[in-house]
Amino acid sequence: MPKNREAARANLESLYRIFTVPESPDSTLGSIDQAISSDVAGFLQTHIVAIERSLDEIEAHFASAAIPEEPTYVSEYTEFVKAHLVAQSVHTAAPGFVGHMTSALPYFMHPLARLMTALNQNLVKVETSKAFTPMERQVLAMLHHLVYRFDDDFYPPWIHNSMYALGAFCSGGTIANVTALWVARNRLFAPDGTFGGIAQEGLGRALQHRGVNGIAVFVSERGHYSLGKAADLLGIGRDNLIKVQTDARNRIDLKLLRAECRRLQDRNIMPLALVGIAGTTETGNVDPLEALADFAQELGCHFHVDAAWGGPTLFSDRYRSLLSGIGRADSVTVDAHKQLYVPMGAGMVVFKDPTALSAIEHHANYILRHGSKDLGSHTLEGSRPGMAMLVHAGLSIIGRKGYELLIDMGIERSRTFADMIKKHPDFELTSEPELNILTYRYCPHAVQQALATATAEQRSSINELLDQVCQLMQKHQREAGKTFVSRTRLRVDRYSEELTVLRVVLANPLTTDEILGAVLAEECEIVQLPEIQALLRQVEERCALMGVPDN
């Protein structure tokens, strides 16, 4: 056999091997696999390096744009992954990682996620998903039921109806919010006489047909940034996403909303949708949904609720009423990868009217044929994995009562943490927890007193320095890698100005009060860093100039 044919044959054989022969259990990949199976948390704790390396340093290992010519041994690659990817990733499941919305996963999600990968179903069509299609339809119906509480006899005609879908399973809340506003837009500009509808004729013709200059979406200034993307994407324009100021509790100001609406209508810009928030990303507050529903009804426009975060509060008998009015929404977004404790990549939107999604229905010749039950005819995305299985697993295994417990614990732990902050002389709570998110900042007791009597100008000059303190604290805490809080900028009513604040999200059931105590204690230590002390001395000086004692 000539040499190059021999080489080609060897290549071919090793290629078949990677498609057929699994790794032996004592290989590197096999042992990582086993370690994760037997103790995920332990594996992560052992392998994720606590002390932060700089991004520049990490980037050096991901610097080349050239695709490797030659194959690599799986074991060699696995060593690389362990050293440069696992070691330098974020331990999002750590109980002290309370800064973002990614928390621990129930252990059963890991093997089930593996099963999902192994089955590699594609939910766009029944031909590549089979039982996964009815399963996803059931999950959407369950969420619909959670939100709208329709009678049991409402569902049978719709749940598996090939013509309709009660909602859309998405890669996340952004696509869910986009889908909701897309449906709202297409229903506002539905086919009408000679006008073929916006889906066919486009937005330019749609505006002409209705004789309006534009369409607008209204949300509070706490609205998620995905709404800005949606306004851009859908041709509405970011200028027509009206971000209404909030009250002292981070809820949309209804008077200002009315005024904004009038202002736009005077310019012949038509209200497309009101968006209520059930769990603002930064502060976890809930808009007055009943009042928003009333106003949407008055305007005759779509009412969407972004409950990406707060939706699962509906599991709780005690706290469900915080979301009162959500059942009047035309559409509701809920993220499963947040408080349903499903791995990253699972959002949903449900529609009160089970025919609503027809506004974005589409077909093709090779799939999504008319009358097929293919879910892809009512989703923005095409090919999609079977993530709904993990939602189904969560709902079945944890059950309504289990989720209730998780929700209740989170809300109550937030109140406890808020009390700890309030009791501490040198911290200041900047937003009260309504659900399980709160914000606060470091502000020495004496400075708090000084600010209470300061002029607006004096306040600004002091807050500016405290913003820098806050930013540095967060950075050092993240880099030390023991605990993690996030930061944001927020208009705080008390000072009528935007401040940099620390943000805490309490959804990990393994987070204890002791860990929260340690978060504050670590922050007090960080404040001792010379860099931060220098800033605090400047704060003291500015307070002294005001004639207020610095301690």
Added chain:
Amino acid sequence: MPKNREAARANLESLYRIFTVPESPDSTLGSIDQAISSDVAGFLQTHIVAIERSLDEIEAHFASAAIPEEPTYVSEYTEFVKAHLVAQSVHTAAPGFVGHMTSALPYFMHPLARLMTALNQNLVKVETSKAFTPMERQVLAMLHHLVYRFDDDFYPPWIHNSMYALGAFCSGGTIANVTALWVARNRLFAPDGTFGGIAQEGLGRALQHRGVNGIAVFVSERGHYSLGKAADLLGIGRDNLIKVQTDARNRIDLKLLRAECRRLQDRNIMPLALVGIAGTTETGNVDPLEALADFAQELGCHFHVDAAWGGPTLFSDRYRSLLSGIGRADSVTVDAHKQLYVPMGAGMVVFKDPTALSAIEHHANYILRHGSKDLGSHTLEGSRPGMAMLVHAGLSIIGRKGYELLIDMGIERSRTFADMIKKHPDFELTSEPELNILTYRYCPHAVQQALATATAEQRSSINELLDQVCQLMQKHQREAGKTFVSRTRLRVDRYSEELTVLRVVLANPLTTDEILGAVLAEECEIVQLPEIQALLRQVEERCALMGVPDN
């Protein structure tokens, strides 16, 4: 302790358990997990039921819209999954499943996907992804390099530049195509003098500003249905997605394209983008990309190439030239969950101009701050899983040469299969494979001869029956569960009409020529079913009426 407090405590403890204590290896879930680890294909083969149950029957197990009140044992749920989900799913990895674009995965993807789930990173921001961010940036650069072949010194200033992104990692090709056209639209209507740009002011004002009645996208009639969704979503309107007829080889007809363009320009509708296809979904053909690039240049519009399927052909020294001209595209879509053999949920779009994605850039206060390297500031989606890691693994472990082998094998196997079809008297090839997709249909030899001399009317009446034969064959073959081909409707040049045809996609390296022989053999058996024989007798009758011998 009172009874209800005791119960609450027990609940809480079992809740902690599911977040902490993994399943024992000899539990149901543990043993499924182990079985998948040691032999994925074997597990699937054993547990996926070959004979199809009706969807109605399956739906009965997913009928309730009520979320279970009480928690369920993991083991009990796992039994349910095994019986009703795994058993009734589609064995997409089977070598005889050659009907769609979902194929077998290299075994190493399974443990690595598990690792990805365990790490549960969120790629929207560095704070929840760390090393995954540079890794994803590298993957995008590698794809960019594969497509555009810029010099090595092009990449260092861009690859990890916080201000820019060379592309966007997406949940799939649909979002990738939407992103490409979104960028094109926003660049066409960039800020200009007092006009703040379409992102700010919306599509209505944008059209006014340019003084045009609309914008249009041009693609061949083989274009993927995601482009229709994009036209709807972006406010362009489906009427302005111009589907140009193809030539005999399923490639866009350039003369007709020119004519369509003129027709729209006469109506003051501006060309937004030309879309070339590198691997049409239904037939795997490649548009004349060089000529399209020339024409886009002439029009001064965006040139997008949808290489969701065919992109990886660029790995092959032998077949790369089939995509000649792709490097002149402004943007290119490639799906990793297709010919990069990554699990479902991974698409990418790259842009030739590394500043292009600035047209859809966005920020927020708590993440995606200006100057951060957060990838989320340049993606349509928000929170996203670390799927890029599996692309990184594929590129590293399989290497350019490994992918080349896979591509070459697929193309060559398609030619072999095409020959088998051509040699068989009763099958008719309805599209020649250019890459690794072909279509064909059952058409008895005598009928083929009759059709050759038939009038248009006679042809139609016969083809109508053959369409029914095709549809039934595909249904029975799918239901029998041994092998699987898909079907579509396609205008076949030879007959100047649309026919129902069988479609085969050859990307699974485990598919052998023997299996392809078995596919045809099975189809010949299916044809013997009384239902199909009855149709074929009608065909014979119609042929006889034409005075052509029926055998």
